[in-house]
Amino acid sequence: MNDQKLFALWESQNQKLEETLKLNKKLVREITKGQLRDTIGSLRSPKLFALLIAIPYTLLLCFFVFIGKQAGAPFVVFGFGLIALIMTALIIGYLYHIYLINQIQGTDEISKVQKQIAELKVSSFNLTRLAVLQLPLWSICWISLDVLKSSPFLYGGVNLLIFLLLSYIAYWLYQRLNVQNSNSKVYKFFYSGNEWDPIIKSSHILEQIKEYDS
Amino acid sequence: MKNKEKIFLELVDKHKGIIYKISNSYCADSEDRKDVIQEIIIQLWSSYDSYDPKFKISTWIYRISLNTAISFYRKNKLRKAKTSPLSSTIVSSKEAEKELCEDPNIAKLQEFILELREIEKALILLYLDGISQKEIAEIVGISQTNAGTKMYKKNTA
Numbered sequence: 404m405n406d407q408k409l410f411a412l413w414e415s416q417n418q419k420l421e422e423t424l425k426l427n428k429k430l431v432r433e434i435t436k437g438q439l440r441d442t443i444g445s446l447r448s449p450k451l452f453a454l455l456i457a458i459p460y461t462l463l464l465c466f467f468v469f470i471g472k473q474a475g476a477p478f479v480v481f482g483f484g485l486i487a488l489i490m491t492a493l494i495i496g497y498l499y500h501i502y503l504i505n506q507i508q509g510t511d512e513i514s515k516v517q518k519q520i521a522e523l524k525v526s527s528f529n530l531t532r533l534a535v536l537q538l539p540l541w542s543i544c545w546i547s548l549d550v551l552k553s554s555p556f557l558y559g560g561v562n563l564l565i566f567l568l569l570s571y572i573a574y575w576l577y578q579r580l581n582v583q584n585s586n587s588k589v590y591k592f593f594y595s596g597n598e599w600d601p602i603i604k605s606s607h608i609l610e611q612i613k614e615y616d617s
Numbered sequence: 618m619k620n621k622e623k624i625f626l627e628l629v630d631k632h633k634g635i636i637y638k639i640s641n642s643y644c645a646d647s648e649d650r651k652d653v654i655q656e657i658i659i660q661l662w663s664s665y666d667s668y669d670p671k672f673k674i675s676t677w678i679y680r681i682s683l684n685t686a687i688s689f690y691r692k693n694k695l696r697k698a699k700t701s702p703l704s705s706t707i708v709s710s711k712e713a714e715k716e717l718c719e720d721p722n723i724a725k726l727q728e729f730i731l732e733l734r735e736i737e738k739a740l741i742l743l744y745l746d747g748i749s750q751k752e753i754a755e756i757v758g759i760s761q762t763n764a765g766t767k768m769y770k771k772n773t774a
Contacts, residue, residue: 409726409745410745410747412722412723412726413726413745413746415720415723416638416723416726417634417746420634420637420638420710421634423710424633424634424637424708424709424710425708425709425710426626426629426630426633426707426708427706427707427708427709428626428630430655430658430706430707431625431626431629431658431707432622432626434655434658434659434662435622435625435626435662508664508667509660509664509680509681509684509685510664510667510668510669510677510680510681511680511684511758512680512755512756512757512758513680513683513684513687513736513739513756513757513758514736514757514758514759515758516680516684516688517684517687517688517735517736520688601690604690604735607734607735608687608735608736611734611735611736611737612736615736615757615759615763
């Protein structure tokens with residue numbers, strides 16, 4: 404089909420729409436009264452909720468570190484300390500995301516807005532991946548120095564084995580929870596379609612925008 | 618406030634065709650179409666005060682509508698219940714839908730557009746609506762040359 408036919412076809416569609424399209428004014432009024440929610444706001448809410456949970460949780464971890472230090476328990480300090488560090492990185496990431504969400508203006512150019520939204524979604528996903536890395540640290544927090552001294556091979560060996568096993572699982576998950584591995588069964592276990600689809604779509608949009616940048 | 622609402626209503630009414638066509642091109646599912654139209658109107662209303670008169674009103678509407686449609690994701694039932702208290706759609710035309718479905722050429726064209734990637738869809742919609750290359754570049758945020766080249770490639774494909 405050539406351009407002229409295509410335009411004529413599109414124009415005939417426009418005419419039909421012009422004649423018959425109806426606007427539900429009642430619903431538009433509902434929107435102007437703020438009775439319906441907006442999309443950008445819905446991006447912000449889960450982040451704020453995550454911060455509401457993450458901040459007291461991290462403070463609790465810091466409290467454990469303090470108690471561990473007072474009690475002379477180096478493994479408690481080390482284990483909970485590292486988990487608190489990962490959590491702090493996640494909190495900083497989420498705060499930065501809220502800042503990015505506030506920068507998004509739907510009135511800006513499509514490539515700019517879509518790039519911002521896509522980067523935000525992919526970055527949120529990467530923060531979730533980072534959270535997986537705290538898994539082996541949970542096996543360190545409970546090690547007692549006194550028991551380790553009295554039974555270095557059996558107690559130490561079992562704990563080392565658990566630590567290595569959890570480290571391997573964390574590394575395996577970190578590698579597989581990757582945007583490039585979207586068909587992996589691990590994804591299907593961790594993410595339902597509703598959660599995963601936007602991330603996949605965002606990474607595809609980012610690829611498209613790169614094509615137009617070149 | 619009432620005057621502002623009235624002007625906004627008139628604006629949406631005047632440009633409802635753009636909103637309808639964009640939602641049709643980005644959503645194959647009729648329920649999703651209702652949601653995307655609703656989100657477009659919400660975004661238009663929330664950005665209404667920050668409209669920059671240096672751009673044409675149609676540029677502003679295209680930008681918001683396309684940005685909303687591109688970043689629209691199928692919602693879960695819970696959110697759907699929160700966002701759509703009313704089951705009817707904002708912009709609709711049963712007659713047009715019926716006629717469009719009955720015309721094989723238009724149906725074929727719609728099918729073709731639905732299969733395109735997100736940014737390509739935006740470009741082809743703007744092109745078919747007769748928007749100039751300069752304005753397409755302004756709406757999409759790519760160079761005018763890039764917009765022209767991409768349209769040429771799409772036409773010859």
